[in-house]
Every structure is written in C-alpha cells, then in structure tokens.
Amino acid sequence: GNSVTQMEGPVTLSEEAFLTINCTYTATGYPSLFWYVQYPGEGLQLLLKATKADDKGSNKGFEATYRKETTSFHLEKGSVQVSDSAVYFCALSRMDSSYKLIFGSGTRLLVRP
Amino acid sequence: NAGVTQTPKFRILKIGQSMTLQCAQDMNHNYMYWYRQDPGMGLKLIYYSVGAGITDKGEVPNGYNVSRSTTEDFPLRLELAAPSQTSVYFCASSYSDPGEWNTEAFFGQGTRLTVV
Numbered sequence: 366g367n368s369v370t371q372m373e374g375p376v377t378l379s380e381e382a383f384l385t386i387n388c389t390y391t392a393t394g395y396p397s398l399f400w401y402v403q404y405p406g407e408g409l410q411l412l413l414k415a416t417k418a419d420d421k422g423s424n425k426g427f428e429a430t431y432r433k434e435t436t437s438f439h440l441e442k443g444s445v446q447v448s449d450s451a452v453y454f455c456a457l458s459r460m461d462s463s464y465k466l467i468f469g470s471g472t473r474l475l476v477r478p
Numbered sequence: 479n480a481g482v483t484q485t486p487k488f489r490i491l492k493i494g495q496s497m498t499l500q501c502a503q504d505m506n507h508n509y510m511y512w513y514r515q516d517p518g519m520g521l522k523l524i525y526y527s528v529g530a531g532i533t534d535k536g537e538v539p540n541g542y543n544v545s546r547s548t549t550e551d552f553p554l555r556l557e558l559a560a561p562s563q564t565s566v567y568f569c570a571s572s573y574s575d576p577g578e579w580n581t582e583a584f585f586g587q588g589t590r591l592t593v594v
Contacts, residue, residue, distance in 0.1 A: 406587070407587055407588075408482070408568055408570075408585030408586050408587045408588055409521075409568070409570075409583075409585040410584075410585065411582045411583070414582070454520065454521070465509060465511065465526065465572065465574070465583070466511075466521075466523075466570075466583055467523075468513075468520045468521040469520055470518060470519055470520035471518075471520050
C-alpha cells in the first residue's frame with residue numbers, strides 16, 4: 366500500500382545550522398509529494414510540494430527534490446532560524462488512491478539560539 | 479477570510495458520552511476530511527467527503543460518524559466516547575477537479591479531546 370516514512374525526531378539544531386529531514390515513500394505510479402509544517406498550537410499548513418519526478422519544491426528557504434529513483438523527498442534548509450521550530454510532515458497523494466493525503470509520522474525540529 | 483473553522487478547541491468527555499465536533503469552511507471546497515493526530519503517530523484519516531451528500535470511510539472510522547448536508551459543513555460525531563479516542567482532531571478541506579491530486583489541503587486549528 367501507500368506509505369510515508371520520516372526520520373524520527375526530535376531534531377535539535379543551533380541557529381544557522383544546515384537542516385535535512387529525510388522522507389521516503391512507497392507508492393506505485395507517480396504520487397504528488399508534499400511537506401506540511403505545524404507550528405505550536407496550530408493546524409498544518411503547506412510548506413512546499415512537487416508533482417513529478419525531478420521537480421524541486423521550495424518556499425521560505427526550504428527545498429525538497431522529488432527523487433523517483435530513490436523514492437525520496439528530503440527536506441533541506443541551508444540556515445535554520447529559531448522561528449523554524451515546528452513539526453514537519455511529509456505526505457503523498459495519488460490519483461487512484463481513496464485517500465487524498467497520506468502522512469508520515471512527523472519530525473519535530475527544535476532550533477536553539 | 480476565515481478558512482477552516484473548528485469548534486470547540488478543547489473538550490473533556492466522560493466515557494460513554496457523545497459529542498459533535500464542528501467544522502466549517504468558507505472557500506467553496508468540494509473535498510473535506512477529518513484526521514486524528516496521536517502523539518508521535520502522524521495523522522490518520524477518519525472520514526472524508528468529496529461533496530455534499532457524499533462521505534466515505536478513511537483508515538480509522540470506527541466509533542465515528544459524519545454527514546455532509548452542505549458544501550460548507552462537515553461535522554464529526556463521536557458516539558459512546560472511549561479513552562482510545564483521546565486525540566487531537568483536525569478538519570481539512572481542498573478543491574480538486576477530477577483527476578487533480580496535487581492541490582493544497584487547508585487545515586483548521588484542531589480540537590483537543592480528552593476522554594476520561
């Protein structure tokens with residue numbers, strides 16, 4: 366079936382450090398891939414997305430590239446800020462899936478000043 | 479623009495009680511969803527709807543019911559609350575044309591439910 370696997374957190378970094386959060390997926394065909402972010406006490410909001418192989422999604426300094434050969438969609442940021450502290454969710458959706466979004470378990474990021 | 483509005487934000491229920499979680503969106507979205515979020519477990523889909531009058535089960539529908547009488551509203555009903563239903567519940571909506579699966583979902587702020 367369709368599934369998303371994320372690296373376990375929490376991930377603790379100092380401000381201005383480089384961030385990578387790993388995400389791999391299992392799905393047949395060509396799913397669309399997403400990263401959502403959840404700030405404390407809030408709902409999820411879309412951070413970026415990619416809809417086909419080799420696409421790069423980017424937003425607010427975050428980037429992720431859709432790698433079909435490795436079934437991965439790793440999230441990266443060159444220099445994190447304290448305000449990036451949140452929970453990050455990788456997700457996929459497929460055209461023939463009954464479920465519109467399948468989420469990973471989330472990775473908590475804590476950035477220290 | 480209110481987006482997706484959920485009420486209440488917090489609720490404590492006793493075992494066996496019932497309640498309805500309200501969800502409303504003002505974006506004229508055709509799809510609406512209910513997820514639950516357990517600590518460290520990500521989000522699990524409870525029910526979803528592709529339009530008024532149409533609902534379907536997700537991964538974890540047992541103990542819940544939904545209805546979609548209007549485009550705007552998608553309430554979630556808990557019958558006979560159990561401690562296993564202690565969770566944070568999120569409602570979401572999106573607009574999708576047939577065959578379009580890469581559109582953004584908008585989430586409400588969540589309802590934190592505790593069953594004691």
